[in-house]
Amino acid sequence: METAASPTTVPVPLISAARVAKTYRTVDGGAIEALAPFDLTVEDGEFVCVVGPTGCGKSTLLRLIAGLIEPSVGRLTLSGKRIAGASREVGIVFQNATLLPWLTVIDNVRLPLRVGSWRVSNDDRVRELLGMTGLAGFENKYPYELSGGMQQRVAICRALARDPKVLLMDEPFGALDALTRERMNTELQQLWSMSRKTVILITHSIAESVFLGDRVVVMSTRPGRIVGDLPIALPRPRRFETTPGEPAYVRLTREIRALLDRGASAPTQ
Amino acid sequence: MSRLDAEDLSFQGAGTSANASLGAFARIVLTIGGGVALLLVWEGCVDWLNVPPYILPTPVSVLRALWSGLDVPLDSPMGFYLPIASTLSNSVSGFAIGALLGIAVGSLMAESRVVEIVLMPYAFALQVLPKVAIAPLIVIWFGFGNGSKIAMAALLAFFPLMVNAFTGLRTTEPERLELMQALSASRLETYRVVKLPSAAPYIFAGLDMGMVYALLGTIVAEFLGAQQGIGVTIVQAQAATDVASVFAALILLGVIGIVLHMVIRLCERRIIHWTVRHKT
Numbered sequence: 303m304e305t306a307a308s309p310t311t312v313p314v315p316l317i318s319a320a321r322v323a324k325t326y327r328t329v330d331g332g333a334i335e336a337l338a339p340f341d342l343t344v345e346d347g348e349f350v351c352v353v354g355p356t357g358c359g360k361s362t363l364l365r366l367i368a369g370l371i372e373p374s375v376g377r378l379t380l381s382g383k384r385i386a387g388a389s390r391e392v393g394i395v396f397q398n399a400t401l402l403p404w405l406t407v408i409d410n411v412r413l414p415l416r417v418g419s420w421r422v423s424n425d426d427r428v429r430e431l432l433g434m435t436g437l438a439g440f441e442n443k444y445p446y447e448l449s450g451g452m453q454q455r456v457a458i459c460r461a462l463a464r465d466p467k468v469l470l471m472d473e474p475f476g477a478l479d480a481l482t483r484e485r486m487n488t489e490l491q492q493l494w495s496m497s498r499k500t501v502i503l504i505t506h507s508i509a510e511s512v513f514l515g516d517r518v519v520v521m522s523t524r525p526g527r528i529v530g531d532l533p534i535a536l537p538r539p540r541r542f543e544t545t546p547g548e549p550a551y552v553r554l555t556r557e558i559r560a561l562l563d564r565g566a567s568a569p570t571q
Numbered sequence: 572m573s574r575l576d577a578e579d580l581s582f583q584g585a586g587t588s589a590n591a592s593l594g595a596f597a598r599i600v601l602t603i604g605g606g607v608a609l610l611l612v613w614e615g616c617v618d619w620l621n622v623p624p625y626i627l628p629t630p631v632s633v634l635r636a637l638w639s640g641l642d643v644p645l646d647s648p649m650g651f652y653l654p655i656a657s658t659l660s661n662s663v664s665g666f667a668i669g670a671l672l673g674i675a676v677g678s679l680m681a682e683s684r685v686v687e688i689v690l691m692p693y694a695f696a697l698q699v700l701p702k703v704a705i706a707p708l709i710v711i712w713f714g715f716g717n718g719s720k721i722a723m724a725a726l727l728a729f730f731p732l733m734v735n736a737f738t739g740l741r742t743t744e745p746e747r748l749e750l751m752q753a754l755s756a757s758r759l760e761t762y763r764v765v766k767l768p769s770a771a772p773y774i775f776a777g778l779d780m781g782m783v784y785a786l787l788g789t790i791v792a793e794f795l796g797a798q799q800g801i802g803v804t805i806v807q808a809q810a811a812t813d814v815a816s817v818f819a820a821l822i823l824l825g826v827i828g829i830v831l832h833m834v835i836r837l838c839e840r841r842i843i844h845w846t847v848r849h850k851t
Contacts, residue, residue: 368753388755400746403845404768417764418755446845 314382315343316467316500317367322376324362335525336362339376342519342528346467349494349501351515353508353558355566359526360504364472367502368394380468390420393461395471399453401445407456408432408441414463424463431459434493451482458490462497471503475510484542487513491539508558512551513540520558522565530561628815637819651823657799658789659827661717665724666785670778672725673732680733681740682762698730706791720792720800727788728781735777739770772846775839782831790824801827 324337337359344350354360365371366378369388378385380392393414401410411428414420432438435455445453454474461469475483487510494501505511511518512534520530536550545551610630616622617629624632643650680687680694706723713719743766751761793802801820808816 370749370752388753390755392753394750394753396746396750398746400744400750402747402765402768404771404843413764414754417751417760418757420754444845 316346316348316381317342317344317502318377318379318382319343319366320377322366322373322378324359324366324371325374337366338525338527340528342531344500344502347498347500349503349514349516350519351503351505351511351517352519352521353505353511353562354521354526355506355523355562357526358521358523358565360521361472362526363521364394364470364502364504367468368392368470388418389466390418390464391467393464393466393469395454395457395461395469395474397473397476399445399450399457401453401456401460403445406442406444407437407448410445410456411459411463413460420464427465428459428463431462434496435459435489449482450478451486454478454486455489458493462499466499468500468502471501473504473506476506483510488542490514495538508555508562509546512536512554512558513542513545518554518558520561520565522562529565530558532557625812625814628818632815633818633822636813636815637822640816640819651801651804651820654799654801654804654820655823655827657717658720658786658793658801661720661800662724662782662785662789663831665721665726665788666728666782668721669725669728669785670732670781673729673777673781674736674774676729677733677736678740678762678767681737681766682758694730694733698734702727702730702788703791706788706795709792710795715796715798719795720789720797723788723792724785725788727784731780731784732774732777735773735780736770739773740766742773743769768843771843775835775843779832779835779839782835783828786824786828786831 319340319342321339321341322337323335323339326334326336328334340363352360352363362371366373367380367385369385369392372386380389402413405413408428411431412423412425415423415428429438429441432441435458437452437455437459440448440452445456448456457474458469458471461471475486478486490501490503491514501514503511503514515534518530518532518534519528520532521527522529532554534554536545536548536554614629614631617627628636637651640649640651643652645652647653676690676694680690705726706719709722709726710719713722740762747765747769748761751765756764789800790802790805793800794806797803801824805817805820808814808820
């Protein structure tokens with residue numbers, strides 16, 4: 303809302319990558335190209351899904367945006383500023399919930415508020431988040447007392463604790479069973495439509511990417527590169543009962559699959 | 572219908588719990604019975620083969636020696652209470668000092684490559700050295716009082732804690748470290764909030780080992796010359812060929828070792844509850 307109220311300035315995309323690439327040095331002096339040069343812009347409030355096979359560098363892409371690793375070349379910006387190190391405007395959810403087992407649910411969610419020179423304890427916000435994700439009443443449980451889906455909900459709350467602009471999710475539901483995964487997708491869509499965060503979600507599920515995304519970025523392997531960027535113009539809220547039956551959904555799913563297949567069979571230059 | 576269910580349940584419940592308690596009961600009977608049988612065979616053999624008491628006393632005379640040392644006022648110089656108090660307080664203080672130093676040095680090595688490179692070879696060289704052999708030096712430096720016993724206990728408790736703290740801190744799950752990096756946590760915060768709790772299971776395994784070693788260190792220092800302690804009691808009884816008292820002192824040492832081990836286990840279960848419940 304606030305960003306829309308400044309029409310005089312030229313709108314800067316929230317996240318922008320220009321010819322960004324990542325190459326890893328190997329021990330014997332060689333180089334592995336994890337990500338070939340790519341361009342990408344993400345607008346404020348957008349839900350972008352990145353889909354691709356294992357080893358296509360999609361996790362590298364996420365870690366670049368999170369500031370956990372630096373690009374080898376190119377310019378990568380967040381709100382117009384070059385990304386250097388982790389930013390408090392970015393919350394991240396890992397594939398494993400990565401909760402600290404010695405902390406209760408509420409203390410896990412509070413973690414971002416008590417480290418990294420962040421000394422704002424905001425228990426109202428923490429409790430609001432727990433309420434929004436259906437974790438009210440579980441505040442004093444330990445992670446090992448929760449199911450996998452519940453643990454990932456706690457991880458999402460933790461990622462949102464500092465009220466960041468961007469939520470990065472690295473295959474957050476990959477370890478969950480299919481039914482839990484669908485429910486988590488529906489809940490995430492609801493959470494996103496309420497909070498209007500910018501979400502970048504990494505997945506290897508085509509269904510998940512089409513169900514959730516405003517856009518789906520398709521990546522292919524060796525070296526990781528972007529082979530497609532499709533807008534998903536399906537009406538929201540999307541529902542697992544009806545959305546997968548819509549012709550547009552079927553067409554988009556097929557299109558992404560074709561892109562992935564072509565990427566997989568392409569000869570490496 | 573509901574009453575039938577309830578009856579059915581209670582019957583099953585009673586059946587299973589009876590089975591379980593019978594199993595536990597049978598185990599206790601077997602354990603104690605086995606011990607008693609062994610003692611009877613021992614008693615019989617000593618009697619039958621006419622083994623002199625300065626070689627092997629009968630269980631009855633061992634128990635008598637044990638009782639004569641326990642059935643006295645707490646501050647009696649003839650009783651076991653003063654040696655127990657001395658050995659216990661020295662090994663526990665030495666253990667505390669050694670454990671703290673071990674965790675501190677292990678942490679420094681885990682956190683700093685330079686410290687690791689400098690200390691690691693020497694640490695391992697000292698590790699393979701039978702540390703009991705250092706005891707005479709310790710006695711020269713710290714004298715015949717409590718100092719040498721505490722130092723010996725600390726020295727022996729130090730190594731398992733240094734090694735275990737180092738290993739535990741270094742094996743912190745990379746995802747947890749990445750999380751702290753994403754939160755821009757400082758090095759100290761990462762150590763305190765993530766690494767140390769992650770290493771806690773290793774550290775507790777080290778504490779368990781270190782406690783046993785500390786007791787061993789104290790006894791060795793007592794053997795080399797001291798005024799008080801269970802080690803002294805053993806040496807004096809040996810000099811008087813009072814083998815029954817030696818056995819009685821060994822029983823006491825065993826009990827002390829078990830109690831200390833159980834105290835650490837109890838703390839472990841309270842403090843690192845997450846790993847204990849994770850496994851079941």
